[in-house]
Amino acid sequence: MRRKTAATIATILLVGLLLASAVGMASAHFTMIFPGTMEPKAEDYIASQGETKTIWIVWGHPYECIILDFPVEPEMHVRKPDGTVEKLTLSEITVQGKKAYKTSFIVDQMGDSIVYVKVEAEEHDLIDYTKAVIHSGEEVWEGWDAEVGQEAEVIPYMRPYGMEESFVFSGKALYNGELLPDATVEVEKYNPKETADKLVEEVKEKYSQDPPMIFTRVTKTNEAGDFIYSLDEPGIWFVGATKEVEDGLDKRGVFIIPVLAAFPAKEVPTIEEIKSRVESLEDKVATLETPAGEEAPGFGALTAIVGLLIVVYLVKRRKR
Ligand SMILES: [Cu+2]
Structure with a gap:
């Protein structure tokens, strides 16, 4: 009898634990495509001709700067401004003690190169498709809205460079190349570790009932698959639209927007x-x-x- 009770309690605890971890995992994971630093600036997504751009690919929660081991090795490509696609070779690195990846490519064409990553994260029931634009060339504003053919993909309506804090960002979500209506769109800004720790503590204190509502903002796509949000702070933003798939992995298309500080700078006394x-x-x-x-x-x-x-x-x- 006693043994049975102990077994029951153990089962209940185990199920509880599993549920708790499943719920915890629901918060917003992203594939971070950063220009070789964990303190990325919007300017780092701009390149000179001939420059070798180093890219880090990091898995975790951007707002909280929680870095986690990559569940699998991601697949990464670059679409050059002329439309040619190259597969990028990744090498494993350690970022804040966690497994991440790095790669590099030479910016040898004027215009916009799109780097894009696929991560199959079965433990999160998700295949994550993320894109970032590396821009090069004065007034060569071409390529940023190209479709790279991800299963789930965000196409921006706003040119994603030269965006300043408080600018509005809108785009459309695609699933298998078709417009994706009524989809959840997560919007989240990255914070470097020190800032993140301070902010998260403040948020947890001030909005203790639901701190993640501050970490991850949410909107939806309309019937035409369009969405809109204002990116109110400078930094690196993640905007991801999810196609929920029953009995399978969800597919999410994420677009990264590097947002500059307001220009001209807000007035500060001398x-x-x-x-x-x-x-x-x-x-x-x-x-x-x-x-x-x-x-x-x-x-x-x-x-x-x-x-x-x-x-x-x-x-x-x-x-x-
Ligand atoms: Cu998570």
Whole structure:
């Protein structure tokens, strides 16, 4: 009897664990195509003629910067601006202690090269198709919206370079070359490790009921397979439309959009302006009279102190 109970409890625990891990895995995994760094900038997706572009392929959750071992070796190709396709040879690397891959190719044609990756992730019930554009050449804006023939594919309506923070991005989702209506589209920005750790902690505290709603934004394609979203921060964005397949692996087409900081840059006060503000605030604090016997500073002093703190914060921000 006791043995039976123990076995039952063990079974319940095991099923619970499996369910928990399955649910945990539902959050947004992506194939990250990065230009040879884990601190990628939008500018890194632009290349000069003749440049050898090094690409890292990393598996994990972009927003949280959670890196995981690649489940299988991905397949990778580059579509050159003239439409020729080359298979890229990958070599294994270790990124944050996890199995990732790297490759490189020479940017030898003006225009847009599309690098694309296929990952068959059975443990996630997913075949993931990801694309990124490497642009080269002044005003040679050709190739970025080419179809490379992935089983699930996103075709951008917006040229994916020269995009600045807060720009709107739209595109269409295809499945087997046909428009894909009513599909879930995930939108997620990558954060480098240090930023990610800080943000995730803040999000978990502030939105404890559902932190992933901040990590992964979601929209859907309409009847024509179109979707739209605004990419409100500079950085590397992942936009993926999923074709759900019953009794089989889902297929997801992902497009990577490197988003530049706003140009011209948002106005930030100069160091001189900040210094003069600090000085006038210091004077104010110095001349404030604290009434005798009163320990707490008066309202005026509080205002001045808060002002000082804001200035200190501004100075720190500038230094970053
Ligand atoms: Cu995941």
